[in-house]
Amino acid sequence: MNHDKMINIGRKRGFLWPSFEIYSGVAGFTDYGPLGAMLKNNVMQKWREIYIVNEGFYEIESPAVTPEEVLIASGHVGNFTDPMVQCLECKDVFRLDHIVEEKTNLSVDGYTNEELDSLVLERNVKCPNCESRLSEAWNFNLMFRTNIGPKGNKPGYMRPETAQGIFIMFKRLSRFFKNKLPFGVVQLGKAYRNEISPRQGVIRLREFTQAEAEIFVHPKDKTHPKFKEIANEVFVLYSAKSQSDGEEAITLTGQEALDNNIVANEILIYEIYLAKKFLNEIGIPDNVLRIRQHLPNEMAHYANDSWDVELKTDKYGWVEIIGIADRGDYDLSAHSKHSNEELSVYTEYDEPKIIKKMVVKPDMKEFGKKFRKDSVKIAEALKSVDGLKVKEELESSGVYEIAIDSHNFKIESGDLSFEELDEEVKGEKIIPHVIEPSFGIDRIIYGLLLHSFSSVTVKEDGKDKIKDYFKFTSDVSPIKVAVFPLVKKSRLPEIAIDIKDSLRLDGFTVEYDSSGTIGKRYARSDEIGIPLAVTVDFETLDDNCVTVRNRDSEKQGRVKIEELKSYIEGFFSN
RNA sequence: GCGGCUGUAGUAUAGUCUGGUUAGUACUUGGGCCUUCCAAGCCUACAGCCUGGGUUCAAAUCCCAGCAGCCGCACCA
Numbered sequence: 001m002n003h004d005k006m007i008n009i010g011r012k013r014g015f016l017w018p019s020f021e022i023y024s025g026v027a028g029f030t031d032y033g034p035l036g037a038m039l040k041n042n043v044m045q046k047w048r049e050i051y052i053v054n055e056g057f058y059e060i061e062s063p064a065v066t067p068e069e070v071l072i073a074s075g076h077v078g079n080f081t082d083p084m085v086q087c088l089e090c091k092d093v094f095r096l097d098h099i100v101e102e103k104t105n106l107s108v109d110g111y112t113n114e115e116l117d118s119l120v121l122e123r124n125v126k127c128p129n130c131e132s133r134l135s136e137a138w139n140f141n142l143m144f145r146t147n148i149g150p151k152g153n154k155p156g157y158m159r160p161e162t163a164q165g166i167f168i169m170f171k172r173l174s175r176f177f178k179n180k181l182p183f184g185v186v187q188l189g190k191a192y193r194n195e196i197s198p199r200q201g202v203i204r205l206r207e208f209t210q211a212e213a214e215i216f217v218h219p220k221d222k223t224h225p226k227f228k229e230i231a232n233e234v235f236v237l238y239s240a241k242s243q244s245d246g247e248e249a250i251t252l253t254g255q256e257a258l259d260n261n262i263v264a265n266e267i268l269i270y271e272i273y274l275a276k277k278f279l280n281e282i283g284i285p286d287n288v289l290r291i292r293q294h295l296p297n298e299m300a301h302y303a304n305d306s307w308d309v310e311l312k313t314d315k316y317g318w319v320e321i322i323g324i325a326d327r328g329d330y331d332l333s334a335h336s337k338h339s340n341e342e343l344s345v346y347t348e349y350d351e352p353k354i355i356k357k358m359v360v361k362p363d364m365k366e367f368g369k370k371f372r373k374d375s376v377k378i379a380e381a382l383k384s385v386d387g388l389k390v391k392e393e394l395e396s397s398g399v400y401e402i403a404i405d406s407h408n409f410k411i412e413s414g415d416l417s418f419e420e421l422d423e424e425v426k427g428e429k430i431i432p433h434v435i436e437p438s439f440g441i442d443r444i445i446y447g448l449l450l451h452s453f454s455s456v457t458v459k460e461d462g463k464d465k466i467k468d469y470f471k472f473t474s475d476v477s478p479i480k481v482a483v484f485p486l487v488k489k490s491r492l493p494e495i496a497i498d499i500k501d502s503l504r505l506d507g508f509t510v511e512y513d514s515s516g517t518i519g520k521r522y523a524r525s526d527e528i529g530i531p532l533a534v535t536v537d538f539e540t541l542d543d544n545c546v547t548v549r550n551r552d553s554e555k556q557g558r559v560k561i562e563e564l565k566s567y568i569e570g571f572f573s574n
Numbered sequence: 575g576c577g578g579c580u581g582u583a584g585u586a587u588a589g590u591c592u593g594g595u596u597a598g599u600a601c602u603u604g605g606g607c608c609u610u611c612c613a614a615g616c617c618u619a620c621a622g623c624c625u626g627g628g629u630u631c632a633a634a635u636c637c638c639a640g641c642a643g644c645c646g647c648a649c650c651a
Binding site: 008011021026027079082086095140142160195196197198199298299303486488489515516521524537538539549554556 | 575576584603605608609610611613625640641643644648649650651
């Protein structure tokens with residue numbers, strides 16, 4: 001299996017290491033070794049290039065420690081907590097709500113633990129395994145809880161996603177963007193989930209890195225200005241319908257996906273395109289990717305429509321690496337409600353709208369006669385009712401009743417008149433919808449390592465020689481150039497060290513290696529995916545040229561030392 | 575979190591059942607010799623019994639607990 005070999009070499013050469021290893025490790029955490037950290041930075045740099053430079057989004061950074069109110073509003077405190085229960089005999093642990101629902105056929109959504117416990121007693125719910133008594137319910141929350149401040153009375157959590165930080169800043173962000181939709185904000189950072197059983201290495205971590213973009217759009221305008229450019233791009237889409245019908249994923253263009261209502265809107269398709277582009281550019285090819293729509297029952301508590309980019313792995317099957325969701329106005333509405341802050345954008349219409357309005361004009365003379373002290377109150381109340389409705393009712397039944405402070409007042413047609421007015425409305429307050437592409441960087445690194453890993457067998461002198469190496473693209477490769485002296489004598493090492501130093505000053509990451517034979521050093525530099533190797537040999541002493549060797553083709557060429565920089569730059573810009 | 579299996583240098587392993595010399599081997603890595611382009615050879619060095627407790631004159635070996643890995647169950651918005 002490629003996975004095992006890749007993990008092995010990744011460990012040997014300093015990409016991924018188990019965390020806290022000298023204390024025997026903790027499941028659900030991973031260390032990035034020197035090359036792993038460089039690789040991850042390069043991948044994140046590439047991500048920033050696409051989303052910040054190309055798309056014009058802006059990056060923010062918010063704290064990982066998050067006060068409880070935020071996560072109550074977002075629904076994480078409620079939805080992230082599962083009531084658990086343990087059998088007193090066989091010690092097996094269960095989701096209490098699941099076994100109660102099974103036994104009673106009640107829907108117990110939103111029940112407190114106490115209510116669930118009393119249901120257990122009333123309905124005689126027992127351990128599904130051994131029919132023994134169950135413990136009391138306790139909560140297992142997938143979030144890491146902590147206390148903020150010395151008194152320890154302000155509960156907080158490590159954020160379970162980076163997205164909330166952006167929503168919280170919405171008011172200021174909206175001002176920053178001059179209150180103009182659409183705008184996009186990104187955050188790259190750590191998120192935390194206290195997984196019950198994190199067992200799939202880097203695929204299921206308790207602390208992981210997300211790169212998320214929140215794109216705030218007008219709810220009625222989910223078109224994208226650049227959609228035209230990608231309308232003919234081809235996607236392999238695995239829609240919810242195909243999945244439930246037991247059909248295969250289908251290949252179609254962006255335009256077809258839109259026309260056939262498979263993807264809800266242009267922005268979603270555009271974001272799917274961008275995600276794919278990002279993956280392709282860092283070296284994950286289309287043939288190991290699939291774009292799958294969430295089934296209605298697996299949709300997150302906030303999502304309207306949701307697509308995952310999934311990665312094919314030999315060990316774990318299809319793994320979600322990117323989620324692209326239309327979150328609607330769920331988050332902003334929720335935070336608005338809980339914080340009592342208005343989280344909306346005033347959008348001006350292109351042209352003011354003229355709204356025809358029926359205005360009720362009370363005849364205060366008649367009112368006075370009829371309603372006395374209440375006249376003013378009634379006239380005031382009439383201002384906020386729909387004039388058209390009053391008119392219709394008067395015409396049909398001859399009387400319009402209005403209730404004020406639980407008194408009913410009867411108004412007849414002689415008591416008022418109507419006037420039709422054209423009102424000019426210049427705009428409205430709207431709560432933006434959010435389209436969210438959310439990247440699991442660690443899973444993407446895993447996919448990148450897995451699918452960059454190449455094992456090539458070549459026949460040499462009748463023997464099979466295996467070349468195992470990471471075939472990184474130039475962009476993400478941690479080390480760009482290796483520099484070797486052919487042998488350790490005749491000033492070759494000195495010249496090679498000079499070249500190494502000057503290439504480093506030119507901005508390349510360079511490894512210098514002089515130990516063992518040249519072949520061994522080529523093999524070692526191949527293994528960690530260094531695209532180019534420069535060798536100083538005896539001819540260099542005469543002609544001032546070095547040998548430049550290509551990792552993939554193993555072809556060699558001679559380049560003058562003073563032209564080395566531009567040669568390498570040329571190589572990497574292709 | 576539950577159950578089963580497993581844990582010896584960086585890697586792969588011998589030794590564990592049946593307790594008893596200085597824990598052996600190969601590769602890797604560092605240094606040296608040699609070496610004129612794809613993991614050659616020779617010399618040399620570093621490095622290991624998952625952690626903690628117990629039994630015993632004596633524990634890598636037997637027992638208990640913990641931790642980690644793999645597999646199954648449960649969980650995974």
